[in-house]
Amino acid sequence: MSGHIQRKAQSRARILEEAAGTMREHGHDGIGVAALMKQAGLTHGGFYAHFPSRDDLVAHAVDRMFADCTALVSHHLDAGDPRGGLRSLIDYYLSDEARRGISEGCPLPSLTGSVPRMPSGARRRFEAGIDGFRASLERAFKAIGAAEPALMASSTLSEMVGAMALARAFEDDDRANLILEASREQIKTRLGL
Amino acid sequence: MSGHIQRKAQSRARILEEAAGTMREHGHDGIGVAALMKQAGLTHGGFYAHFPSRDDLVAHAVDRMFADCTALVSHHLDAGDPRGGLRSLIDYYLSDEARRGISEGCPLPSLTGSVPRMPSGARRRFEAGIDGFRASLERAFKAIGAAEPALMASSTLSEMVGAMALARAFEDDDRANLILEASREQIKTRLGL
């Protein structure tokens, strides 16, 4: 009996992982249930044994995306030195590598613009994800003794998200990386990093 | 004969206007040809007398959106005083009014994240639109004698776009306006406005 349950849990995890990846790349409504199940190595009919509806899947997929994002943020910020942690977070978040990895990492640049069109469960989880990221930044700014840490956190997050979204809009790599470099330098200079 | 042509041109303009508005609100793939034609007061079949394909419509709709955006930018920046023009542009772009008017004005906050998924013609026009906005900002920064005007233009545009996108993600008005206010203040302080 437990073997079945474990197998089912693994299938669910695989579906969620594929959904989280593909939706970052193709939008929350950019893939259908059938195509998604095929990506997970299953057929379309079994989907409703795992999720009550597609909307429910989107909500859980959003959670998975932000789990990746939180891991990334903590990896930089929870290292010993808060100053160096902030610097390396900004450098990585706005890196060429992150730009190319649309289907991994932070969902904010690709999906924030379409949050108002998401099903309500997914939207609520997205709001929570944004606020978690913002709160992490605020703690880091307090740790380095920055002035107005709350405002700075909001403002800095906005620029990071906007810069990556704009960079990815350009097909030309050099053009894209110019946008990332501008924000990397401006943000770090501004913060005295 | 010219009466026919004018009528057709008016229909095309109405279709484009509806498309530009609705696509800012519901995404570039958020409305179908049939629903769009109904919004314009027509039926779905006549669409292909105006545009060779839906992709072509999206491309022209993107142009229309950026025409609105450019008008908005010029309205503030081409007033006499460059300092005051920049200040009023930033205050309006990040205003509660602009936040509510998703279907009017600048398409960047709602659509930038999905540019990589747009049909190629639309994507090219979007790239041009971004660059036009960025160039206008750079000219304004030069006019007020700011240091590194090119970097500042890119960085400032990124923060404006990201802040509005993040603000619109929140259903709660107060929460949303906090994000806008933070970026308004930070940007103006930074620029000495």
Place this chain on the structure above:
DNA sequence: CATCATATATGACGAGCATCATATTTCTGG
């Protein structure tokens, strides 16, 4: 008022969508 080009409407095509009822495979416990 009649004619004729032009603009728009009707209706249909195949494909993909979310969802569900039912059949089949797979694995576990005895």
Place this chain on the structure above:
DNA sequence: CCAGAAATATGATGCTCGTCATATATGATG
């Protein structure tokens, strides 16, 4: 290795999509 439960597959529902061929309605011209 067999019985039964649990996980997945098959197939069908009604809907919407982009596209197009064809029919009708509109309005300018003689």
